[in-house]
Amino acid sequence: MMIAALAAMVVAGLSSQLFPQDEADAASIAAPLSTAGVVRRMVAMNVGRHAALHAFTALRHYHLQYQGLGTDIADMEVRVDYTAPGPKRLTIVSESGSGMLLHHVLGPLIRTEEKEAEIESTEGSVFVPNNYSFTMVDYPHPGGQPDYVLAIKPRRDAHRFLFRGTIWIDPDDFGLVRAEGTSVHAPSWLVSKFEFSYHGQKIGDFWMPQSNDCVSHLRLFGRATLDVTYQDFEITPPHPVSFLAGETPQ
Secondary structure: OHHHHHHHHHHHHHHHHOOOHHHHHHHOOOOOOOHHHHHHHHHHHHHHHHHHOOEEEEEEEEEEEEEEOEEEEEEEEEEEEEEOOOOOEEEEEEEEEOHHHHHHHHHHHHHHHHHHHHHHHHHOOOOOOOOEEEEEEEOOOOOOOOOEEEEEEEOOOOOOOOEEEEEEEOOOOOOEEEEEEEEOOOOOOOEEEEEEEEEEEEEOOEEEEEEEEEEEEEOOOEEEEEEEEEEEEEEEOOOOOOOOOOOOOO
């Protein structure tokens, strides 16, 4: 009941304040839902899932390879602990390899993720109309790909990690299936920019990360390839996530 109420409040608020009709119509194409309709449901379901999630733990493995003036490798294993209302806590379990990569790339990246986790615990998901503009580029149809595909562009120079690119949204519960793009802000002075490809996985009622592959362009001659894998999720929800009931598709 609490999740349904939260979702309804979000949808009502977004409908009147965050989605001007002319912008929604201009961004929409002939699809089962309009761009604004997809984003409304995505935001509402993210609120519902966040409210339903009591706690989880997981392990992340970071594998970083540098190619430029020679070749270096670094590995780091990080434990993630979350208990509502957050934020997530990241604890380095082990690390090995190049000290330069550990201290100047992976270390700053972990601190950036911790900062984003603190913001997320108070502001919620980054995928909201205040942060991004959305344009639908594809949608589910027989014989085609199964998801809503939205191009996203940052609206402002925000204090959160933002990127330009594309997201794939599940048509049933509007979770983040996939994302690809280029960062707006670099996590370290050594990294000028990076491109990434993210894949999510559904565990019970919740969408969690599965993998994140990044190519970082370094200021000092070369590039670094980062592969992040997520495993050993243990999720403790107090109650199931409820979908929006009785809303007319738009």
